[in-house]
Amino acid sequence: MKHIILPTDFSENALNACKYALKLLEKERCTFHIVNCYVPLESYHSIYSATLDMGTSDNINALNSQKGLQEFLNILKDIQNRPWHFFKTISSPRLLNNEIKRLINDTKSELVIMGTKGASGLKEVFMGSTTVNVIKSVKSCPILAIPENFDFKAPMEIGFATDLYRFYSQSELQLVLELAKTFKSTIRIVNVTEEKAPLLNIQKFNLRSIQKYFGDIPNYLHIVSTENSVSKALESFAKKLDIHLLALLNCPKGYLEKIKTEPILRKVAFHTKIPLLIIPELGMSNSTKSNNWVSATSI
Template identity: 30%
Template sequence: MKRILLPTDFSENAWNAIVYAVALYQDLDCIFYVFNVYNQPVSGPYTGITSAKARAAIQQAQVENSKKGLENVLSKINSTFKNPKHTFTSVSKYELFDVAVQEVVKTLQIDCIIMGTNGASTLKEMTLGSKTASLIGVVNCPIIAVPKRKNYRRIKEIGLSTDYDIPFSDYGLDPLLRLAALNQSKISVLHIRDRDKQLTSKQVAAQESLKSILKPYSSDFFTLTDIGIATGVHAFSESRKLDLLCVIAKEQDFLKRILNQSHSKSISNHSQIPLLILNIKNFS
């Protein structure tokens, strides 16, 4: 049974990610954990009896809000979805978001995190410390970031953007391969480089290793030259009409390049492709 974590702040974006997740895994037995993290804002040290009482009152209010919010989400889920393969339960924690997610991923043996974003603007914020970004390079399980108002459609083609600077492995690519097998998806590999630069021997070896791993799957390899990383990735994604873009995040470094704020607004506005984010630590 697949275990999926669905972080929610009770927003429309979070609900959209739940809808996407349920559709994505409609044919698999799954348990979905609808997860809310609450943490009172830190405005300064608490001192004295009054401050202690105020802190306790704030925390209790947050407990109640989290409990009520999760009850409402589960009620909406139960009235919206009727898949006998799926089970839903709720979890809440009083903790910093990234710490709470790490704890839950470990204790509940989570296979994947699916969470909503605001699309292009939030993807840009991911390099500046959004909730999604706080998990990159921290949790070992894959993260699927679903843009705002993105409706699920069968994943016919998955893009994999790479610089061939990592040792590919079946284990590291397993989340991508499983999704490709589940949806009978084509995998399109993209490499961007300068025209006058050739692949190093190490990169050639990595490319051959990747080709070997992808041999059982429908796949193509593409190279774009003399184009910026951000522009190239977005142009490739749009021209191929990708249903999912997979990135192997070296913490936040790769995302900082492909989501660089210098790329044009017109390209940013078309960043409506869900991201599958893999942890590079699983490739070592």
């Protein structure tokens, strides 16, 4: 039984991310933990604004959260209701980051799936402030960020972005590996570099280790130019090869950190057009946690 966390602010974007989750895990036995945190947000755009009482007291906020969760759940069940899918709703006054960390600890959840825009409505900021805050805060569980209005596509082409200077443990790549097995995907290992040059010995060693984990899963190395921006290079690569999901490790000096700090993001931006799988830095620990992921064909 997998445990998956689905944060929602009742926006259309949150609903779309949950729809993606249901389709991605359609054949998997799962418990989906749908969580709404009713602390004040910078702006609030609810698809249920006509039916919710937007009172300000804690009691009214709690009731509105609970009512919104029930309506949200009903919509999800109308979209797809599998007997091996179970749902729990959580209404919490905590900050979303703290509630997600609590749920990961209490339920041993293996994945957080959320939208990349949410209620903030920001169009020129990478992913959206809520998602970025969760990524910065949650360090023990993968996060799958779904772009606004993205229609589900089976991840037949998975991109894995790495500079190959770091050794990866199998536990860190387990989710990528299992998704590839489930969907019979090809994995594209993409190395973004300022100058195309032969790999150094340490890069060759790390590449061999990664390819050993992938086993007989088709995988290829692609070396691409930065184009003055890691984000633009990855965006161009994803478009050219029709990548359906891009995985990055969340670690210091990694590609994700470079993307988040690039000034260009607040101008023309790396608008995430495909799902991003943010992998936590686990090292050699937690080697068995992700092994609960099994092929969908086992159901």
